[in-house]
Amino acid sequence: MNEHTLSLRLERVAANVPHGARLADIGSDHAYLPVALMRRGVIAAAVAGEVATTPFHAAQRTVRDNGLEQHITVRLADGLAAIEAADGITAISVCGMGGETIRDILESGKAHLSGQERLVLQPNGGEQPLRQWLMDNGYSISSEELLRENRFYYEIIVAERAGPVVYSAEQLYFGPLQMQARSPAFIAKWQRMLHQKQKTLASLERARQAVPEDKVQEIARQAGWIAQLLA
Numbered sequence: 639m640n641e642h643t644l645s646l647r648l649e650r651v652a653a654n655v656p657h658g659a660r661l662a663d664i665g666s667d668h669a670y671l672p673v674a675l676m677r678r679g680v681i682a683a684a685v686a687g688e689v690a691t692t693p694f695h696a697a698q699r700t701v702r703d704n705g706l707e708q709h710i711t712v713r714l715a716d717g718l719a720a721i722e723a724a725d726g727i728t729a730i731s732v733c734g735m736g737g738e739t740i741r742d743i744l745e746s747g748k749a750h751l752s753g754q755e756r757l758v759l760q761p762n763g764g765e766q767p768l769r770q771w772l773m774d775n776g777y778s779i780s781s782e783e784l785l786r787e788n789r790f791y792y793e794i795i796v797a798e799r800a801g802p803v804v805y806s807a808e809q810l811y812f813g814p815l816q817m818q819a820r821s822p823a824f825i826a827k828w829q830r831m832l833h834q835k836q837k838t839l840a841s842l843e844r845a846r847q848a849v850p851e852d853k854v855q856e857i858a859r860q861a862g863w864i865a866q867l868l869a
């Protein structure tokens with residue numbers, strides 16, 4: 639992967655960034671996403687935010703090598719602190735991190751959100767707590783995608799602030815739109831997950847004394863939801 643050839647995962651994230659957007663890519667690493675989108679003429683400008691110095695320097699290098707310093711600002715910053723009001727950001731991507739980490743970035747950076755930005759989020763696991771945060775903060779999920787690349791499943795969650803929204807516990811767990819669409823990838827993912835949960839439950843059963851009962855109950859509840867979904 640590089641700024642010319644994105645992974646399928648980042649290609650699908652790119653497809654959800656609106657034309658003409660002013661993008662903040664948080665946790666940008668090499669800045670491949672904003673640089674590819676800028677090279678293609680999809681976005682008007684970008685901020686690439688990085689909290690760690692090695693990826694920050696890598697992002698600076700990619701931007702410089704592509705002669706895009708006038709259009710992409712690379713900032714060393716924690717989460718949404720990379721965004722300044724004058725940037726006029728209209729879309730924020732946070733990709734390739736755990737859902738809890740993305741949630742924490744959104745929560746601690748709330749002051750930097752105008753509420754007008756489209757959020758394009760690609761969590762690696764932890765989708766449920768991330769969707770919970772979106773619901774609790776008035777973000778409605780406008781699009782969801784599940785894809786498989788290199789034997790891993792990746793979710794892309796697109797959200798916009800549109801007033802109060804209520805999702806059920808199952809919708810937060812599976813994704814409200816994915817539950818409706820029931821794509822082949824979605825069914826395959828949850829078949830695999832059910833198998834894993836059943837294996838976990840069987841091994842917890844054997845080690846009963848050491849495991850808190852509420853943990854076992856939670857996994858059993860999730861396995862029940864998945865079995866119902868697939869029935």
Ligand SMILES: C[S@@+](CC[C@H](N)C(=O)[O-])C[C@H]1O[C@@H](n2cnc3c(N)ncnc32)[C@H](O)[C@@H]1O
Binds near residue numbers: 648668715716
């Ligand atoms: C696995 S990489 C993903 C890179 C790219 N977004 C992608 O999806 O391919 C995660 C990056 O997020 C950065 N990161 C983690 N927490 C961050 C935070 N709070 N603020 C900014 N960057 C962060 C890490 O330094 C790392 O470079």
